[in-house]
Amino acid sequence: MYLKVSYEIRDKYLRKDMLPTIFCPGCGIGSVLQYTLRAIDELGWSKEEVVWVSGIGCSSRVPGYVDFDGLHTTHGRALAFATGIKMANPNLKVIAFMGDGDTAAIGGNHFIHAIRRNLDITVILINNFTYGMTGGQVAPTTLKGLRGTTAPYGSFENPFDIAELAVAAGANYVARWTVFNYIQGINSIKKALQKRGFSLVEFLSPCPISFGRRNRMKTAPELIRWYNKITVPISKAKNMSPEELKDKIVIGEFVDRDRPSLDEEYEEYKKRAKEMMGWEE
Amino acid sequence: MKYPFPVGKSDFIQGDEAIARAAILAGCSFYAGYPITPASEIFEAMALYMPLVDGVSIQMEDELASIAAIIGASWAGAKAMTATSGPGFSLMMENLGYAIMTETPIVVVDVQRSGPSTGQPTLAAQGDVMQAIWGTHGDHSLIVLTPATVQEAFDMTIRAFNLAEKYRTPVILLTDAEVGHMRERVNIPNPEDIELVYRKLPANEEEAKYPFGDIHGDLIPPMPIFGKGYRTYVTGLTHDERGRPRTVDAEIHRKLVERIVNKIERNKEDIIDFEIFELDDADVAIVSYGIVARSAIRAVKMLRNEGVKAGLLKLNVVWPFDFEMIEKVAERVHAIYVPEMNLGQLYHLVKEGANGKARVELIPKIGGEVHTPQEIVKAVKRCEKCI
Ligand SMILES: Cc1ncc(C[n+]2csc(CCOP(=O)(O)OP(=O)(O)O)c2C)c(N)n1
Ligand code: SF4
Numbered sequence A: 001m002y003l004k005v006s007y008e009i010r011d012k013y014l015r016k017d018m019l020p021t022i023f024c025p026g027c028g029i030g031s032v033l034q035y036t037l038r039a040i041d042e043l044g045w046s047k048e049e050v051v052w053v054s055g056i057g058c059s060s061r062v063p064g065y066v067d068f069d070g071l072h073t074t075h076g077r078a079l080a081f082a083t084g085i086k087m088a089n090p091n092l093k094v095i096a097f098m099g100d101g102d103t104a105a106i107g108g109n110h111f112i113h114a115i116r117r118n119l120d121i122t123v124i125l126i127n128n129f130t131y132g133m134t135g136g137q138v139a140p141t142t143l144k145g146l147r148g149t150t151a152p153y154g155s156f157e158n159p160f161d162i163a164e165l166a167v168a169a170g171a172n173y174v175a176r177w178t179v180f181n182y183i184q185g186i187n188s189i190k191k192a193l194q195k196r197g198f199s200l201v202e203f204l205s206p207c208p209i210s211f212g213r214r215n216r217m218k219t220a221p222e223l224i225r226w227y228n229k230i231t232v233p234i235s236k237a238k239n240m241s242p243e244e245l246k247d248k249i250v251i252g253e254f255v256d257r258d259r260p261s262l263d264e265e266y267e268e269y270k271k272r273a274k275e276m277m278g279w280e281e
Numbered sequence B: 001m002k003y004p005f006p007v008g009k010s011d012f013i014q015g016d017e018a019i020a021r022a023a024i025l026a027g028c029s030f031y032a033g034y035p036i037t038p039a040s041e042i043f044e045a046m047a048l049y050m051p052l053v054d055g056v057s058i059q060m061e062d063e064l065a066s067i068a069a070i071i072g073a074s075w076a077g078a079k080a081m082t083a084t085s086g087p088g089f090s091l092m093m094e095n096l097g098y099a100i101m102t103e104t105p106i107v108v109v110d111v112q113r114s115g116p117s118t119g120q121p122t123l124a125a126q127g128d129v130m131q132a133i134w135g136t137h138g139d140h141s142l143i144v145l146t147p148a149t150v151q152e153a154f155d156m157t158i159r160a161f162n163l164a165e166k167y168r169t170p171v172i173l174l175t176d177a178e179v180g181h182m183r184e185r186v187n188i189p190n191p192e193d194i195e196l197v198y199r200k201l202p203a204n205e206e207e208a209k210y211p212f213g214d215i216h217g218d219l220i221p222p223m224p225i226f227g228k229g230y231r232t233y234v235t236g237l238t239h240d241e242r243g244r245p246r247t248v249d250a251e252i253h254r255k256l257v258e259r260i261v262n263k264i265e266r267n268k269e270d271i272i273d274f275e276i277f278e279l280d281d282a283d284v285a286i287v288s289y290g291i292v293a294r295s296a297i298r299a300v301k302m303l304r305n306e307g308v309k310a311g312l313l314k315l316n317v318v319w320p321f322d323f324e325m326i327e328k329v330a331e332r333v334h335a336i337y338v339p340e341m342n343l344g345q346l347y348h349l350v351k352e353g354a355n356g357k358a359r360v361e362l363i364p365k366i367g368g369e370v371h372t373p374q375e376i377v378k379a380v381k382r383c384e385k386c387i
C-alpha cells in the first residue's frame, strides 16, 4: 500500500490459485510479505532452497500464498517444527512468519529456546498487539490500558518487548520497524536472511479490524499516526531516560553479531563425538 | 556403513536400548526428545549413537516441541522418531493429530508408566491404549504396535518405521516400563538382511502437484519432501488434493479424512499382526497384548494342565483392530478373557468384536505390577466355575 504493488514480485512468487488472501483491507501483513519477497528477490535466492514455516493466526497464513515449500503448523509451534527441518537438512534456508500471540504466548517457550540454540532461521514477526485471527483478544504484546475482547476495560498486564526478549535470549540479529519503514524493513530482512543463526525482524503492523476498531483507531492511517507517536528510533532512545521511554516502543537495529548457529555447533559436536569414540568411518 | 553396536549377532540389552538400535538400523536419522522415565534410555542411546552415524539427536524444550521437530525433519526427508511416557505422550496429542492430518511418517514410542498424571513413574501400565488410538481430536486413524519382549521391541521398531513410510502415517510403538527396562537376549540381524521401506516420492512434477491426492489409487499419495523444488504447501487445515486450505467445504473434508482413515482400514490385512497359542480346540480364549501376553502364555499352559482348554490370541497390533477376527474366535469359545494392566481399555474393543457370541471378561490390574500367570489362571477358573 505504501510501496506500489509490484506485479513482477507478485507474479514471480505468489501462488495465484491461493489468492485472494484472507487479509482485511488496511491489514499490514501483505506489506511485510512484499518486503520479504523483495528481499529474497534482491538476494537472488531460488525457490527450492527456501522453506517457509508458520504457526496459526492471520500472519501465519502467509506461507500458503507463496510459491515455496511451506509448513503451516500448529499455534505457537512453528520454530519447533523448523528445528527439525533445519537440522535434518541444513542446506535449507528457513523463514518463519509469525504473529505476536503465536510467538510470545503459546509459542513463548519454543521462541526463547530456538534463540538460545541459535537455530539458523529468520523470523518475520507481525506484531499487531492482538490476536487478529480470533477477533481481537489481548495478547502478551498488548500495551497496558489498550483494549481487547478479553480485557474489555483495557489490559491490566505488563506486555513483553519481543525484540528485547530475543536480544536477551541470544539472537544474532534483531531489528524492529513499523510497516511504514519499508526501506529499513527490506534492508533488515535482507541482513536477517543472510545471517547465520537466529534473526528476527519485528514489524508493528496495523490490524484495523480486530485491534484498531476496539481502540478508537478504525483505519490504517490512524494506526500509523499512533505508531509515529509511540515509536522512537534507537539512536534517539539511547539518550533518553527511562521515564521518557515509558510507553514508548524503540525501533531500529537492536543487535548484529555472529555467534555460531545450531547446525554449525552440531557439526562440531559430531566431530567431537567421533574423536572421543575413536570412530573412523 | 559402520554401526556403533554389534550387528549380525545377539546381544543382551534392555528394551529401550533395543528400540534405539533398531531405529538406527531402520534408517532413522533424526531423533528429538525430552527426558522422562522410563523412556530416557532410548534418548540416551540415540544421543550416544546418532552423532557417530551422522544423524541428529537433540533435546527439545518439551514434548510438544519433540514431536514437532520430528515432523519437520520428516518433511525435510528424514526418518524420524521420538520417545516418551504418559505425561509427555499427553503433550504430544496436538501434533500427533497434525502428523495424521498432514500424512507425515513418524515413529512415536510411548513407554507406558502408571498414570494418571505423574502417577507411578517407574512402574509399568497399559493405561495409554485408548489415548494412543483416540487421544488426538477429530476423526482419524493411525497404527499402534505392542511389543511383549525385548526382541519384539527391536523387531517392531523396524516395522514401525516401515509402516510409517509405507502408509505415510504416524506409528505408535506402545510399550511399557517392564519391556523398556528388562534385559533380554536380542538377535540383531545384519543390516543387509533387514528389509527397509522408504516413502514413495513423486515420480515427476505432475505427481508432485498432488501431495494429498489419491493419484495412484492406493489412497497413499507420494510425499513431495522439501528442498527438491516441488514447492509443497502443508497445512493442518482441511485441504484439497493440492494442499490448498478448503475449510468450509464438507465434501472436501469428507474425502480427505475418509481417505486418511481408509488407507489404514483397507490395509488391515497387511498391517495387523497377531500370534495364536493353543486356540484350535480351546473352550476359553485369552486375548492379550504387550507384557501381559507373556503371563498369559504361561496361564494357558497351566490351565490346560488343570483341564481347562484355554488358548491365547496375542495381539501385536492393537490399531487398526481386527473386530472380525475377534468375532471368529468368539464363535468357537464360550468365554474370552482380557487381562490388562488398566481398568479396562482394549477389553471394550474385544467385547465389541465378540459381538455377543461369547462372554467377555476383563481381568484388570493396576498399581505397577504385571499379572502373574497364577492370577490369570485364578481369575479364569473363578469365572468358569460360576457358570
Ligand atoms: C492450541 C490452539 N489454541 C488456540 C487457537 C486459536 N487461535 C488461532 S489464531 C490465535 C491467535 C493468533 O494471534 P497472533 O498469533 O497474534 O496472530 P494474528 O492473527 O494476530 O496474526 C488463536 C488463539 C489455536 N488455533 N490453537
Ligand atoms: S484481523 Fe487484523 S491481522 Fe487479521 S487479516 Fe484482518 S487486519 Fe489483518
Ligand SMILES: [Mg+2]
Pocket: A057, A099, A100, A101, A126, A127, A128, A129, A130, A131, A132, A139
Ligand atoms: Mg497478532
